[in-house]
Each structure stands twice: as structure tokens, then as C-alpha cells.
Amino acid sequence: MSPPRTLFDKVWARHEISRDAGGTSLLWVDRHLVHEGSHHAFAKLAERGLKVAAPELTFAVVDHYAPTRERAHIKDPAIRRMVQTLEANAEKHGITCFGLRDPRQGIVHVIGPEQGLTLPGLLVNCGDSHTSTHGALGAIGFGIGATEVAHVLATQTLRQKKPKTMCITVDGALGPGVGAKDIALGWIARLGADGARGHAIEYAGNTIRGLSVEARLTLCNLSIEGGARCGMVAPDDVTLDYLVARPFAPRGALWDRAEQDWLSLASHPDAEFDREVSIDAADIAPTVTWGTSPDEAAPITDHVPDPATAPPEKAARIGAALDYMGLRPGQPLTSIAVDQVFIGSCTNARIEDLRAAAAVLAGRRAKVPGLVSAGSALVKQQAEAEGLDRIFTEAGLEWVAAGCSMCVGMNGDLVEPGKRCASTTNRNFRGRQGRGARTHLMSPAMAAAAAVTGYLTDVRPMLAERSVA
């Protein structure tokens, strides 16, 4: 009898066409999502005169270069060319494209789940490292490079060595104002930016079971920031409720069969993982990053580390990070003044994220400027129907169209050199939001709190005030 299998093992096995002597598998790819960055891969295809093997399983979206304002005419010629190239490649190969004028446009990792393109048990690939997001629905999703994108386009398969498995179990009740972003930044700070390298993570435990699909998407999104290949949550009733009636999800009798299959994917209780980590939810506080790597994070009640008292092998790295970030050793995190906020990205721009930020901002004014960009045009529409846009604009923040926006310095939304941004994104790398930009990662509620005070701020007292009032 074969040993009890994990969720990851089960989903991997059903996609494995063959495995060579060196242990590399050839995998069938269910969904291939492409964005403007795939121009290199389409160029490789054109060089060889190859066609896209399965256009019906390939979906294109304009997101990385999508301007969030004045879309009717894109001024920057390089950006215009990137958008047009994708649209032309999609058209040439018969691929559905969510272009700038499509009401379904948005960030690739937001619209995959939103459209029901991402389903449990699937293998989802995209030339983007945050493809790990899709695992929240019980799919295997991981990012690939341009040569691999070309391979998937040409063959609908991918050569890949199977990663090891790792289980992160979170049990217990999360405190008020604490959510998926804090769970993620917490484990990454503990294990390191390469702590899960070479592993596929499954998030388990009663805390995870209690998370909404949107929160699970945030959690799986950040898996790559801990170095993991992908992150997954076993499909359950929460997953099914989220997916039913999504445009590309199965319907009728096929849905019924799918449901049964998906619920059978959960890891066997006796399945063994290569690594196991457990976390007590009660230990997690609202968390922010202070450095230039996502693992340089701490609870908001804490201080910036001091290289002088740090272990010698860490001192140089901390010193360099503080230097870039313009911070004093040992200063309280809440004493850090910000110049602006950004609420958006595939990490935290779904409707629940916007609601969480709006709950803090309602009836308050922001002390610093900020940008709010919904994860998709449909999220934007929903937020407007709920009046969230007015809360943001009345607080003094700018409400713009959907796209990667200020997460990545390539579409015109930039943080100026030396400026400090409280951001709901996933990367505080040097220069990520623009050359010389200083990024602090945090949840949407925490970014909203920073907007209100102009400092990194513990959102919990602000939330408590609200519940008393």
C-alpha cells in the first residue's frame, strides 16, 4: 500500500506525465496566466515559429504596466508598447485577454480566483513569483521564468523537480486587528526569507480553517517571501462557498462531481511532511517590516534592532538595512514617520482588505497622502457599491484604477527617492517601489492607521475606540 499522502503529493501526482532518471517530472499545466512581462516568452515562440499549444487554458491580463489613471491614452510610450504587445500576442494566438477596457481586468492573482479560473486540484503557472497565491484554493500554483513560460506556451507542460513538503500549523484564536498578513510576516521573520526554500507549504490548523478564502489568498501570496515554491490550503466548505457560480467554475452535475473530488484532496491525517512548524495564533501581533527584506519584521510594539547588540553575523546586514531605511538603532517602531501610504497589490487589495482599511479610515482624516488601488475592476465596482471609495477619498486618499500600481516601479506609480511608504504589498526590497524608496510592509488596517497618524501605528486601540463608540 502506498503511504498516506499530503494534499501537495495528491495534486502533484495527478499532473505528472512522466519522470526522468534525474527525478525531474514533466507536468500537465491546467491554467497558464500571462501578463505583459511574457513578451520575452512570446518572442521565443515567434523565433521558432511555434503556436500556443492550448489557448483555451491560457489567459492573459494587463496588470504590471497598467496605468491606474488616464487610461484612455497611455502617455508613456514604453508602457503603451508593453500593453499593446500583450494584447497583440493574445489576439494572434487566440487567448482570452482581460485588457485595460475589460470589466474583468485586474491583478493576475486577484482575477484568477475571482473568475473561478483557479480551482482546487489544478496546477496553475504564471511568469510571476506570487503565483503561490492560487494555492489558497487547494491548487498548486508557482511562478516560473520566461524560458519556462515559453515551454508552457508551446507544450502546455512544464519540467520541474518536485519540491519537499512543509506544514505550517497555526492553532488558536487571532487577536483583534491581527490577520493573514501578520501570520505570514510572523513566520517569515522567524524562519527567514529563505526559510522555506525548496519546499511546498501547506497551511493547516484551526486558525487557517477559520480564515476566509481572501485571507488564505493573502497568506499563500506571501509564501514566496519565505522562499517557498508554493503555499496551499486544503479545500473545504469555505473554498466551495467561495467558488460556486464563479464564471469559469464548473456548473450543474459537473460541479457536484468536482466538489466530491476536491474535498478528497486534503492531506491524510497520517501523511508525513519533510518539515513541520507550529505557531500559536495568540503569539501573533500586528507586524510591520523595518528593513529591506520581508523577514526583517517585528510586532508593532517592538523596536528597530540595534546592530551593536545583534549577533555578529547579523550586524552588518542590519546596519546596511537601517542605513538604507534611514532609521536609528533601537528606535520604537511607532516613532517612524511615514510620507505616504499605499493600499493595493495582489497581497491585500481584495474586497475584505479594502473593508478593513475603510473601517479604520471612516470618519477620520489621513495626515499623509496615499493611493488606494483595488485588486481588480470588479473589486473596485463592489467597493464603490459599498461606499468605500468615498471613505477613502473623504479621508484624503486617492482612489485609482486596478493594477499592480505602486507595488512595483514599472507603471508610473512610484515612491520618490528617500520617501517612506506604509504599504500593503509583499516586498520591501531596496528600490522595489521606486529607486531609493523606503517600504514598510503591513496589513491594510495597519496601513490605514499609519495614514491617520502619519506614523507606524498599532491599529488595535483605534479599533477598540470604534467598538466602544
Place this chain on the structure above:
Amino acid sequence: MSGWSTHTGTAVVLPLENVDTDQIIPARFMSTPRSEGYGRFLLHDLAHDAEGAKLPGFALNRHPDASVLVTRRNFGGGSSREAAVYALVDSGIRAVIAPSFGDIFAANAVNNGLLPARVSAEAAEEMITSLGDATAPVRISLTELTITLGDRTLAFDLADTWREKLINGWDDIDLTLQERDANAAFRDAYRAATPWAWPAT
């Protein structure tokens, strides 16, 4: 892509850890067609001041002829952008030596003939110390999986599949297209078993 089994060149040190792909190539350069060359973008914001002038103290500016980069852990983490590998390759870099690499970066590297050579943290530190700000002749053998730097020879780690790919300059697309029929048969059986895996129309 042509394969290679030994490389003789010049090693230089980049004494940093967690050099993510956003640093290897900042996003604003990635709309450039590859044919224009990516070498000038390599580690751009570390190598240039705000006005775009080359910083004379930066290792790769001092030693533009370097072909092997010795660095610290988690090189190439973060974004999947293969442009990071293009920037290295177009600058003449043939191998990066480090204790660990981002998974996607390492795969991208091998797909472009660039060797991600994994050594122990101690070995990397030893090379970083012995090289300092200078360069030294280096010889890398893919057949023996060894690095010879000065009078020291040490082993590095590389998956067998990747070694073969680098040596033979194999292209996965050609290999897979040869298996077209088997893959189509797999697809049909898989679709019969899980028809819901296809998007509803």
C-alpha cells in the same frame, strides 16, 4: 544555447546576502527587448549613483571582465524575472557561487547556460575573504563539479539534471515536443477523469 563543461575566467566578490532579483535588475528596465542587451542593467542601482554615473567602488565596475560572481546566501530570491539572468549573462557572467539561491532564479539560470553553484556557507566565506576587493583566476569544471580558485579546489552542488542541461546546452522545448503524442494521450485520459479541470465556457 550552446553547452559548456569547463570555464576558465576571473572571480569577483559581491559580499551581500539576499540579493533579490529586483536589485539584480530594477523593474523599470524590463520592457527593453532582449536584443538590445541587458548587461548595462546588472545591479544597476548598486553600481550607479542617482545621476546614473558608475560608482568606482563597486566591484563589477572595477572588474568589468569578471565572469564568476562569489556571493552570500539567498542570491536571486524574490521576483521570477528571467531578466535578472539576462543581465548577468549579457555582462559575461558564467557562474554565480553562493550558499543558496532563489528556486526560480536557479532554474532560470540553468535555462540560460548560467551556473548556480552551491557551496557551503563556510566555503563561500573563505572565498570572500581570500578574494577581498581583488580578483583571481578561477576554473570551474561541470564534469568534476569543482571550483579551483588560486591553489584551492573545492566541490560544489548541482542537480544532475541541471548539470546535463548545462553541459549539453539542451533545450526543454525540443525535448518535450518530441513527446507530443504521449503528452496528448495523458491530456485525454486526464480530461476524461477530471473534466471539471477545464474552464467552463
